[in-house]
Structure formats: C-alpha cells, structure tokens
Amino acid sequence: MPGLIDTHIVRSTLLAPTSTHRPQHACQFPNLGVGGDLQLLDWLTTYTFPAESKFKDSDYAERVYTDVVERVIASGTTTCCYYGSIHRDATMRLADIVHKKGQRAFVGKCNMNWHCPDYYVEKSVPESISATVDLIRYIQSFPLSPAQEPLVHPVITPRFAISCTPDLLAELGDLAESMPQVAIQTHISENQKEVDDTLRFFNADSYAGIYDKFKLLRHNTILAHGVWLTEKEMDLIAERGAGLSHCPTSNFYLNSGMARVGLLLDHGVKVWHVRVSHFQVVHRPGQVGLGSDVSGGYNPSILHAIQMASVASKVLANQSESKKCNCEHEHEHPDTSSGSAEAEQHLKHKEGRFANKKLGVATLLYLATKGGAEVCCLQDRIGSFEPGKAFDALLVSVRSESGNPAMWSFDLEREPSPESKLQQWLERFLFCGDNRNVNKVIVQGTVIGGQEYQA
C-alpha cells in the first residue's frame, strides 16, 4: 500500500524503546504519555519548553533524533513533517539524520520570540531569521536523490502566532515571499484559550486572518489542528489553498476538542478546482491530512491517528443534529429538483458530503496518504501508485506470524472475493495494525525500514 504521511510531528519526545531497539535512549524520552491532564498553554510551559530547551546541546539532539527518525520510519511513515526546536545546529542534525536514513521529509526549526520562558526564546528577530535562512540553505544543499529530486525539504516554522512578535511574523512573511517554493508550517486554533489569547494579543477577529495578513497563508502552508476554526476561516484557508493537519490523538489527549474534518473537507470541495477525468466531473476534496503531533499525541504511528480520526468523526456524527444519516455520502450529487428518492436522500445530507458523517475507511486511507500528499504539495510525487509517482510504499502483513496479538485469529482466506478480502485486510491493518505488521518501508524504491529491513 502507499506509504503513510505524517503532516505534523513535533520534535523530541517519543516512547520508551522496545527491548530490541536502542534501549539506551529510554531515559531521553520523558514526555510521551505525560501531561494529558493539562491543556495546551500550561502543557507547553510545564513539559514541552523545558524538554525542548535541552536541544541546545547538539550531541544530545543527535542521539534523540536518531531514535525519533528510526521509530517514525518503523511505524510506516514514508513522509514526515518535522518541527525542530529553536536551535539551528540541532535541527541541522535532524535534517542530516533524515537525509541519511532516506526518509522523505520536511524539516524546520521553530521561530519563537514572544510569550516564551527566558531559558527558551530567540533573542532577536534578525537572529531568528538568519538561523532560519541558514537551515533552509543547508537543507537545499543536500545532494538530490537517484531520481534527481530532493527528499528532504526545508519548511519555515513559526511555532504559532502568539509565540512570534508581529515584527517576527512580518519578517517571516517577507522571507516566505522571497522563497515561494519553501513550505510553511505552524499551528492554528487548537485550543480555546489559545484562540482567545491570540485574537487579543493581535487585536484581530480571525486567527487564520493573522497568518494571512503576514503572507503566511498560501498553497504550501501546513496548518496543524484547526479544532476551533470558524467556517469563514475554513473558506479563507481553502481559498489560499493551504492544507490542514488533523491531529486527533493530540486533540483528545490535550483536551483541545475535535476538529470538524468533514466540514473542512466540504469547504475544500466548495472552493477547490474541479477537474475532468474520464468524462466525469470529480470534485477535489479539501486538503486535509493526518498528524501524530508527538508529544501532544502519545503515539508516533499514523495508524493510531487513523483510529482516532475515526473515533472523533463518529463522536461528532453522533452529536450532530442530523442523525438521519451517519453514513458517508458516496454517491454523485443528484439533481435535487427531480423529486427522486435519491434526491430526497441527498437533501437529508444537508451539511454536505462529509460534515457530520463518520469517516469511512476510504476517506481515512485518503487522509493518511493522498490527503497528506496534497497538504505537503507533493500530490504529483506521492500518496498513491498512480503512474509517474515515486514508489513510496509499505509491504504489510496482517497474518498471525506478525506477532501482533490482534491478528492471531484472523482467517480471511475464506473471503468470497479478492476485493472484499483486500478491503477487510486493509481495514484490519488500519485498525489493529502496528509496527509488527509493517514488513518493508520503501521510499522512492529503496527499503529504509520495517521488520524485514537490515541496515
């Protein structure tokens, strides 16, 4: 199957190693699965900033990042958007490691000079900008892959609006404008208090509008979370062509809420281009992918994000007033004036194609692959096996020999048709699978990880 794409993973903090895997680093990952009683802003000051400040020691960073990247690859992530700490040199090491291991990735160092503790803050705007430019140039100097393309990309990374003074955001916007091909990643509307503070500090009425004002909202901007976005903001984001990284594990764990992914997809449908293929008009869905958001999320696997995205969508569907139809609306939009049964059913789906519906397996797979590719603006290269794309893939086993206890009793050999067998294998992998079921992780035709991988 196509490789999984993690559109938002944050830095340093991953789970304790398994007994066979670099056990010496167990004590270096203290944050994973810790702090879930707090909400975002308190969690940042209590747990996250202290942990990130340690990355001023580049050797420490190298040890941690080596483990991080190995684990992320082992979980089946072929493309990953990484946030580094504020430290240029440590983030260069992260980029080196990703490059050496052959993963496709975006790597950025955080910009932050406002509302941060004294021990973890960039001292001036010029310092923040020059470190960012150094990192961009450094990553752009990496040799191209055998297919003559870069696998590691730089990404401009203002942490979030309230961690950057208006003059830093303005400089970052100018930098982004001078490098239109360089992606941007940041957080948006994750937590209610964060939204309130942001609007107050910037004297603004729209969070997305702040990024827009500073020229940071565009086709290659990756926005994490978006739990509390208004529909007006969704329209603005879709209009600018920016993508959203849905991080449901983190949103549950940090008590942030549930992003309305269905509604986001519907808003994308309204504004995104219509393309014509095989004489059918196909609506291109809004750009939404999945993110693990480690360590706001406690699991680095995109499989876990898929499971949580499913749960979140079911809770939202159950909460919604339109309980008449919880299934995903797969059929083409009929002529609603025809009075036919299909038209009547369609009218009942009044919120649109995805809003307030549970996300089906096909949509979950889309979010983890093609959706992620669109969010990263790599839809021409990855996300599926369409001709012309790179072969970024997983070889997966759902057989009992995998050692995953959830798989032991599955006997799908007796399924009547190959299609339904394949569909059930896929669903089982998405919902019961873990690293033990990922035999090969392949980026651009090269095996870089998985159970069968030998370095």
Ligand code: GUN
């Ligand atoms: N908003 C700003 N910084 C962070 C972070 O590190 N994690 C999450 N989840 N949200 C953020």
